[in-house]
Amino acid sequence: MIRFFLQFFLVFALNLGLSSAGRTAEITGFRVVSPGQVEITFASNAGVHYDVLGSEDLRTFTLLTRVPGSREQTRVVVKAQVGQVDRRFFRIRTPQLPPTPEWFHAHGGSGEESHGHYILACEDGGVLQVGETGFLPNSRILAIKLDQEGNLEWRQEYSNRSTGASSHGTYNLGNSVLEVDDGYWIAGAINRNSAAIKVNKDTGEAKFVRTHSNGGYDAYEHMVETDGGLVAVGYTNAEDRENTFFAEGRGYLAFLDPEGSKIGGRSLRDELAQAYRIAKHGQALIISGLVWNEDDNLDFGLLKLNADGSRVWGRLFGGTRDDHCFGMDLGADGSIFLTGHTLSGTVNWQTYTMKLDHDGILQWERKRGNPRGFDPRYIHDEAWGVRATPDGGCILTAGTGDEYRSYSETIGSDVSDQWEVYVIKYGPGGALEWEATYEAEEGDWAGEDLALTLDGGVIIAVDSSQFGFLKLPSF
Template identity: 85%
Template sequence: MLTFLMSRFSLPVLLAFVLNLAFCMAGRGAEITGLRAVSPGQVELTFTSETGVLYDILGSEDLRTFSILTRVTGSGELTQVVVPAPLGQLERRFFRVRTPELPPTPDWFSSYGGSGEESHGHYILACEDGGVLQVGETGFLPNSRILAIKVDQLGNLEWRQEYSNRSTGASGHGTYNLGNSVLEVDDGYWIAGAINRNSAAIKVNKGTGEAEFVRTHSNGGYDAYEHMVETDGGLVAVGYTNAEDRENTFFAEGRGYLAFLDSEGNKTGGRSLRDDLAQAYRIAKHEQALIVSGLVWNEDDNLDFGLLKMNADGSRVWGRLFGGRRDDHCFGMDLGADGSIFLTGHTLSGTINWQTYTMKLNQDGILQWERKRGNPRGFDPRYIHDEAWGVRATPDGGCILTAGTGDEYGNYSETIGLDVSDQWEVYVIKYGPDGVLEWEATYQAEEGDWAGEDLALTRDGGVIIAVDSAQFGFLKLPSF
């Protein structure tokens, strides 16, 4: 092996591989026993293993921060796997093998608030620099302000900013300022929401969070943008107009809406989606098409999951409805690498009380599987709400979602072990590619309530969860 390496690479590269044999770390029951270059950009690792056990292969350039490269199943006493090792990084490339702990135990938690009495986050983004950005509001409607908080990969505060009607140059903060989601582009972040009752797109500086552009659009009545996606021509935003329930930050009982914006947030066109969606909540891009999800009224005057496929120009391709005879609230959507569509939310259809409701669809919007799940702590299901808000497709073809679980009934309180029904907890569910439950877990505060509002996958194979704790909570889980 040494002769092969020396004939192919420089002496520093060879020494790096020798050092790897000394510095590589292993998880339970796994030890790296060999490294072999198989091509200029790939390395073969050999490690001790057990048949059928999952192993994560992680890489690092500094022995401090490791990112997941792949996950494999042990194939006997020794398992071999080929992983990328770009030539320009070989001199400082180190590897680690570990068995994932399921359900995962949190790496860390941190929380931060704004100027208001309480702060509530709605969306979380794993940023390209390894940090995390969460957006929502501080204060209560109608006198709320948009709040954005950026932390580093360990949860340390990097910056915190608030936005309101003053961000447009007005003298007052205005009312109904909503922070609904955030999108990263090459030169900044775009926050989607509302300022002073009008839909808003706010471009902010990556390093400081200071607003660079603030664009407001009066699309009709009380209106807001919920989410946006970057396109070749700029941005496409979705949301609602003509809100009837103005005190609700989740479903405002309006009319779905889609807007086209240029790269500086100026509106160049728009169209109503009211025939398909009462509220457009998420948008994603697949090839040249746009996939939009949200909520729609059904013939029984209850809400269903709504899904819409559109061409790049906003013309309709197809629409789909999913749900039962009672309310089904769709809030989370993500696309898999193959174009599969994952939706999540919560339902009263066919359940005793609110339960999480998750489904996988193919590219054509055809249902592959659906799952309802809740009450993970085993209380009386008549009193437990399980409310899911965010979902992410996972590399294995499955998905992971987050929710809150607890009761809101003054006439009921139950204790099982250390769990109390009226203390809300973060609820996380992992489904495999065929809808099989792989694991579920709840995470609780030492005191007070927690609820999962959104989540994002992190570069180390883990997940970061936006926790509503009356502040912006950041809960980091390791690879799973």
């Protein structure tokens, strides 16, 4: 277990046996095998993974691939740019685990506080976070874009005024963002109605805003691009209108054309109380969320639908108490990763993560929490985002801390009621590879979402009362 204390990245680490420092491996052979490809041979050990790094200028090296080591020597073929014709342009190293942060930046909006819900690693190397600024019901959607070095590129707010109305309206929610060739689509709600907002990549200015009244207080949580346009999921008829995560509504699926106009939809109320994430596997749609069970507790819910929205199968996962599913991602082979938090079989809320095959059959599940060793009766570990990793495993982020006035404990420099970002990495078979917590000098941090960046690292959306951006290197 590694704990990082950040004060403009003055880092303090406590090593409890899961960490390893990155080591350089000797390149023993190098040859050009074809235009644009080179073969590298390096000294290695079996059972160890190695990062192959490449450079265009001999100063900055980025991750090309990660490979398992063989006994004594390993050979790997990688892509090479024009001019990369000798070994100086490549390095081999073992990952440093857990990774030490590269940078952190925080930005807010016009409201007293701002809270992000989703983060996207963009095709240009930058990152984009969406959420809200201000508090319900008077919130506005906030989107903030940084470049790959963490510099602010643009910041925009959206509300009912974005539709041409004279007032900002109420219950404006920024829930997620999708990149397409000519812009970004923000999924959420404007003035109590589901919203799809198309924005300019360079400026964040709204190209157009589409709102759809799908029933009661409703919102889109997430969307995916299809051949015919977009498919969005979310909820209708919210009962808990002050909750930006689980509104106690009815799941909903909408089909939108390329301009965001609604062309069809159907209720998912019999399958999901809230549809939270959607992904494509071939032409099929995989949807995750929360569902009420017969004991009036919440379970993880998972659906596979045909492209027309007809049901293929449904799965439920959970125990005897509440299980809240918020994160989903698909691996390259169609494996499905779900994460959230659970009270089933735990003393208090713990992270709950599972891997399923492409048919929704459980491969493994893991519950984990209380990384700082406090009294587990008072610690909440709440996971919100997960990403499949190239090795067949996954990485997730959570917040860890307590919210009880009757309890406060200090262990070393750790204080239980100061929340921290919690990151967990599982291998392909569910083995814990590493975990770490990251904290601010003052105040609370919590991990809200994460994405894998083009350089092989991770960007984490941090709730710090602003939009926090925490960058980790390749791992």
